[in-house]
Amino acid sequence: MVIAVLLVVAAIVWGIVALVRRQQYIGSIRQRGWSFVDSPTFDAVARLSNPPFGVGFLRKTDDQITGLTAAGRPFQVIEYKSTYWSGWVGMVTLSRRLPELWITGGETAPRYGVLAHGVHAPAQLGPGWQVGAMNPAFAQEVMTSKLCTQLNVLAAGQPGVNLGVDGDQIVVLNPPRKELDQLGPWLEQLGAIAAAIDATPLDHWIQPEPEPRLRFYHHPDWYWIGVDDNLLHYTPVRGGGYGHRTDEVIRGRDGDGPPFVAFKHHWKTSRTESYTDSDGNSRTRTVVENHSEPILGFQLPARMPQLSVGPKGFRDGISFESAAFNDRFAVHSADTKFAYDVIHPRQMEYLMATPGAPFRIVEDWVWFTPGEHSQPAIAFCAAYLRGFLGWVPRFVWRNLGLPDTPYPSLETTVG
Known part of the structure; x- marks a missing residue:
């Protein structure tokens, strides 16, 4: 009992000390003319889409510091958590929205999920630096000697620089946010980097302003x-059970593919079970079980007869002229002729060369069984379905009431 009381007292004392230190820290922030928000909304990061932002469905913002550098450049330091990363991020504002750019120095590894082409780092940066961009020509133009000088200055005070351009923001991981006497000069160094980029003639690289909503990396038409x-x-x-609800709902589309909706469905079931208590008496209790499933559907521009495509199972499907296809796939449809029209030899070649998740067409929706609710699963199914729809012949779409195919084949024309 004495030990338990001492532990409780120690916890209370520690909590009071932590609270006092936090209030002192917040007071020091405000004394510098900066602002502090302990629960910022997603508006703080809604215009950002490059990692660590824009990746995964579980995202959370926490403590936020905002203000202006000595040159009047807006900055933000914020705590950010996602499925794949957790930590602090510092950023300053550029005068223009520019393409994606990645610069790392020291032993720093590239950020999770980054898609970029490696670009030769200028010799002025010295050894250990890596540069990446989706457009190498942009990287070559932006990596001026002035920018390299400022990057070396930043690296001198922060070994392991991890910097990126995300729209009109210079975004750097792991700012020295605990030591405010270090954070101020660090932000001024970021401001100098931003000024070097602003001084470079890059107007021909200006990117359009996106809608202010929670976005996804390399999927500009997805939204939360x-x-x-x-x-x-x-x-x-x-069906069945109770407490049905949705979360992590995503809508969007990829390119000219059909629009989708993806989410997790949660529900509960209850059952009564018997057990024997410590006195040997028989009793009953209610056990509540939680369930979830991923749902992913793509909306078509016209209603189609029912059709399902999946791996060969216990039930035989419609027989096609390809034995190899029949051995691997089971196709079921309420309209056999429609199935033969859609699953023609070139379509069978596509399905066998590009295996994907099972799906079924129900009126004007295509419903997948993706196995998981994730950004890669949605992107894969979107590409897989777009390829499938591209091999649906034009006459099928016309029979459905459309003037032409809404999804031209990505390889050749299907008549």
Whole structure:
């Protein structure tokens, strides 16, 4: 009992000390003319889409410091957590929205999920630096000697620089946010880097302004909804149980592919079980079990007869002229002629060369069984379905009431 009391007292004392230190820290921030927000909204990062932002569905913002550098350049230091990364990020504002650029120095590894082409780092940066960009020509133009000088200055005070350009923001991981006497000069160094980029003639690289919403890396037409329980009324969620709800709702499309909706469906079931208590008496109790499933659907521009495509199972499907296809796939349809029109030899070649998740067409929706609710799973199914729809012949779309195919083949023309 004495030990327990001492532990409780120690916890209370530690909590008081931590609270006092936090209030002193916040006071020091405000004394510098900066602002502090302990629970910032997603608006703080809604215009950012490059890692660590724009990746994964579980995202959380926490303590935020904002203000202006000595030159009047807006900055932000914020705590950010996602499925794949957790830590602090510092950023300053550029005068223009520019393409994606990545610069790392020291032993720093590239950020999770980054897609970029490696570009030769200028000799002025010295050894250990890496540069990456989706467009190498942009990287070559932006990596001026003035920028290299400022990067070396930043690296002198922060070994392991991890810097990126995300729209109109210079974004750097792991700012020295605990030591405010170090944070101020560090932000001024970021401001000098931003000034070097602003001084470079890059107007021909200016990017369009995106909509201010939670975005996804390399998927500009995806956007976060969060919760939309109306989806439960028209999507193929499992019935039974109770407490049905949605979360992590995503909508969007990739390129000219069909628009999609993806989310997680949660529900509960209860059962009564018998057990024997410590006195040997028989009793009953209610056990509540939680369930979830991923839902992913793509909306078509016209209603189609029912059709399902999946791996060969216990049930034989429609027989096609390819024995190899029949051995691997089971196709079921309420309209056999429609199935033969859609699953023609070139379509069979595509399906066998590009295996994907099972799917079924129900009226004007294509519903997948993706196995998981994740950004890679959605992107893969979107590309897989776009390829499938590209091999649906034109006459099929015309028979469905459309003037032409809405999804031209990515390889050749299907008549």
